[in-house]
Amino acid sequence: MSLTRDAVLAALKTVSDPISDSDIVAAGLVKALTVDEKGAVRFVMEVSPSQVKTYEAVKDAAEKAVQDLGATAVQVLMTAHSAPAAPPDLKPQRSAGPAGPQKVPGIDRIIAVASGKGGVGKSTLSANIACALAAEGRRVGLLDADVYGPSQPRMLGVSGRPASPDGKIILPMRNYGVTMMSIGLMQNEDQAVVWRGPMLMGALQQMMNQVQWGALDVLIVDLPPGTGDVQMTLTQKFQVDGAIVVSTPQDVALLDARKGIDMFNQLGTPILGMIENMSTHICSNCGHEEHVFGHGGVAKEAEKIEVPLLAEIPLHLDIRLAADGGAPIVVSKPDSPQAAAFRGVARQLIADGKA
Numbered sequence: 001m002s003l004t005r006d007a008v009l010a011a012l013k014t015v016s017d018p019i020s021d022s023d024i025v026a027a028g029l030v031k032a033l034t035v036d037e038k039g040a041v042r043f044v045m046e047v048s049p050s051q052v053k054t055y056e057a058v059k060d061a062a063e064k065a066v067q068d069l070g071a072t073a074v075q076v077l078m079t080a081h082s083a084p085a086a087p088p089d090l091k092p093q094r095s096a097g098p099a100g101p102q103k104v105p106g107i108d109r110i111i112a113v114a115s116g117k118g119g120v121g122k123s124t125l126s127a128n129i130a131c132a133l134a135a136e137g138r139r140v141g142l143l144d145a146d147v148y149g150p151s152q153p154r155m156l157g158v159s160g161r162p163a164s165p166d167g168k169i170i171l172p173m174r175n176y177g178v179t180m181m182s183i184g185l186m187q188n189e190d191q192a193v194v195w196r197g198p199m200l201m202g203a204l205q206q207m208m209n210q211v212q213w214g215a216l217d218v219l220i221v222d223l224p225p226g227t228g229d230v231q232m233t234l235t236q237k238f239q240v241d242g243a244i245v246v247s248t249p250q251d252v253a254l255l256d257a258r259k260g261i262d263m264f265n266q267l268g269t270p271i272l273g274m275i276e277n278m279s280t281h282i283c284s285n286c287g288h289e290e291h292v293f294g295h296g297g298v299a300k301e302a303e304k305i306e307v308p309l310l311a312e313i314p315l316h317l318d319i320r321l322a323a324d325g326g327a328p329i330v331v332s333k334p335d336s337p338q339a340a341a342f343r344g345v346a347r348q349l350i351a352d353g354k355a
Contacts, residue, residue, distance in 0.1 A: 012062055014129065017059060032223040034324055041066050041071045104208055104213070107338075108218065112235075113126045115247060117256040123152060125275060127332045132330045133346045136343075138346075144224065146222055153182050169211075204233050208238055244271075257298075275311050276297070310344075310345045310348060
């Protein structure tokens with residue numbers, strides 16, 4: 001019987017937390033837990049820097065508890081991030097700054113990755129494109145602006161709280177050559193963000209302006225699905241150089257993608273191209289190819305609005321496993337055909353002078 005995430009969590013609940021007198025799961029110490037199909041288990045234990053020695057024995061006990069379940073491998077990373085002098089304040093603030101879209105200091109270009117509806121793989125594409133651009137030598141940032149469903153910390157294998165030396169400037173996280181910031185790093189993994197529009201807009205502006213991005217060739221912004229407050233705030237407040245629209249081939253997804261395209265047209269943001277995700281599926285056993293969601297719909301739409309079709313990304317298990325495992329397929333399997341599709345997008349954006 002294959003090892004499950006629930007079984008691992010149940011085993012970890014038998015390990016006591018010496019500080020809180022509860023177990024390490026209830027105490028919130030276990031982060032980014034993954035169990036792959038081969039039974040390998042990976043997770044992070046996040047502790048205070050002053051408690052590292054205290055938790056060394058706890059880490060050993062956690063490893064043994066999982067090994068006793070029959071895990072083929074157990075990898076536990078204990079992190080100790082310095083606590084910020086004051087927590088970053090992401091509440092909306094009044095600004096007397098100039099009106100109209102502004103350029104973010106240090107960032108040459110901003111590219112938004114958008115979709116009309118959820119579930120089309122926009123965040124997976126954003127992470128892989130960012131890593132592919134970094135692999136091509138570009139200085140890349142990735143802002144996870146999908147506030148209600150922030151997934152970039154998991155996909156890029158990042159955990160812990162960003163530091164803030166003065167309560168205003170936020171120091172971003174970095175992995176695989178990508179500088180990254182996400183509202184998900186400010187919340188517990190299972191905690192919902194229950195915010196109205198003004199709070200969303202204030203948080204986005206502060207993550208753009210108060211994060212110490214440094215010098216970047218391009219900032220990829222992973223937008224939430226739809227045509228709401230975050231999209232409008234980004235394009236009205238900041239100079240966005242273009243948008244990439246992601247869709248799956250079926251008609252219901254394209255209907256919503258067209259609304260996203262129309263929104264960018266109304267806001268004066270150029271469409272850099274479209275990507276058809278889950279374009280085709282090739283059976284790993286027999287090699288038979290089938291188009292589960294149809295095929296060619298995004299290509300026709302791109303031709304209709306006279307923008308490039310940047311890629312047709314296959315529906316493949318390895319892409320999903322890589323994202324869940326915290327290392328996008330461009331990083332974990334850089335020579336695979338699936339990674340080649342994302343690298344092609346990055347190279348085209350660079351060749352066109354867009355990234």
